[in-house]
Amino acid sequence: MEILKVEELKMHFPVYGGIFYRQIARVFAVDGVSFSIEAGKTLGLVGESGCGKSTIGRALLRLYEPTAGRISFEGKDITHLSGSSLRELRSDMQMIFQDPFESLNPRHTVGSILEEPFQIHRWGTPLERRQEVLRLLDRVGMPADSVHKYPHEFSGGQRQRIGIARAIALKPKLIICDEAVSALDVSIQSQILNLLVELQQEMGMAYLFIAHDLSVIRHVSDQIAVMYLGRIVEIAERDSLYKNPLHPYTQALIASIPVPDPRRRKTFTPLQGEVPSPLNPPPFCHFVERCAYAQAVCSQQTPQLSSIDGSDPSHRVACHFAGRLSHK
Template sequence: MSSLLTIDDLKVHFPVRGGILMRQTAAVRAVDGVSLHINPGETLGLVGESGCGKSTLGKAVVRLIRPTDGRIRFENREITHLNQRQLRPLRRDFQMIFQDPAESLDPRMSVRAILEEPYVIHGIGSRDERRKWVDELLDRVGLQTSAADRYSFEFSGGQRQRIGIARALALRPKLIICDEPVSALDVSVQSQILNLLVELQRDFNLSYLFIAHDLSVVKHISDRVAVMYLGKIVELATAETIYRDPRHAYTKALLSAIPTPDPAAGREKILLEGDVPSPIDPPAGSAFGHRVGHPLYEQSIGLDLSLREIAPNHFVAADPCCLTPQDYEKISTVTPAA
């Protein structure tokens, strides 16, 4: 199957400057060698703690941040090094939905102006056509057409997110990067927005990169899930597999930390000590092994900790600190995934 988006060993490093000459003293390795692909009509979930680099990855994929290294291909076209002008026609195909619709919608523009803008920028349609399309968009995301003449601040959080979704849909994109699109919303509104995203995906064969920290939400909407830790993907599998059969210790800890809305479910929690370590000067070996003070940490320095296929379509980092001895033994014979 030819994938819609392929990223290959992508790195995004930010310089840290200091001293009187503001020389670069270190680098924040926000994204540090990530390879992923997204198929047409598929949702790839991306989860991890704050500061793990998931939002940076999402922005780099659509070239809102310049990658330091690696390759991004969109429909078999290399877009890693395109300049902004070359990117513009391609921007129709990938759009973004942000966490806080209040901040991503211009308060001085009417909803109609916000939704018309993509057409204007790309020079599509006559005035009347655009008017008709905006009405259709509003209808499609469950808003009344009368909303067009109002301003975004007149709407509730859920309605504003619908406007954000309508804007993302305007140019009929193939891929939408959803960066925490429901985390600012109340639960009853959150479910409305999730339902809308699922329906739109079916209707338009959209692909989503769905970034969130709420694992139940990610599980619900994703076909495959990638777990990110300190700039790297540590486990990647179908949503079902990630939740039924997690292999990486970090995935297990993340899953066990989700509070279950069932008071009768007594579960053992894996309590992680400490916080996400800093992506400035990350540990040389297993980053997670370092956090939990794993006895095998010293051994992991210098090892190739890249993803390997442990079961069909189930990839996990070959990390002696984070796998059971059986899993590690099994996986160390597998060649690294392409």
């Protein structure tokens, strides 16, 4: 069952400048993106800085007002919800942020941070709430005496556990994890990844897992979408994507990951150039300037996200030459 469906989502931000501070341009942060997430499953959203992956996360939670497109949650259109129905929605859809330093209020104790979601949604008596807070702390592997402490008394990994406890408090159906483990050291990162996978198996939540690290994305995801400059360039089941990447950008991304094995050193630079400015992306295929396979048609027509004939229909790619590229 689909829990979330996004259709042709667009998120444009105005840019102001000049003497009269008028709008002089628009940034196409998200430029027509469609995907869906199954209940209890994880969709990984991967891409480099500025590709629009975090903007999507925020638009889904309606922290931004989408410019165009439609977002539905459990079949209900939530694109323009407001007031109490929006608040109700947010008990079903929660977020875990990258920086646990910035997302926890430094002046509140951990107990009151964790109690807040219950208060906002008028759940239980004070006693029940406090018991629930203790249960949450225990579930994420934090000692019960954390209740009286402040966020600065904890390490990054522990703070991320508190952020997770807050996100799961109201038993949401979908959690958006925005670079949730990127700021953590390797040995702590694996603890948090294990916790997220366990919680999903236990509570059956769906995750939208946003990250730039392809190894982490592969570890947690069932399905993966690769973004480049505001668009999804490839979307597929996890194994299909890593075994048979079809878009030249996905191929380059996978080839760029440093492998912790000195016998498999790279002997070439996989991709030249840099991501163009989102203010002025190349029209049609956004990747054309960096692509080794680009031809005239790539600068004349926008490639559509579609599956290629004779292969898995759930593996879709936006490239005119998908399936016809020989691996270099």
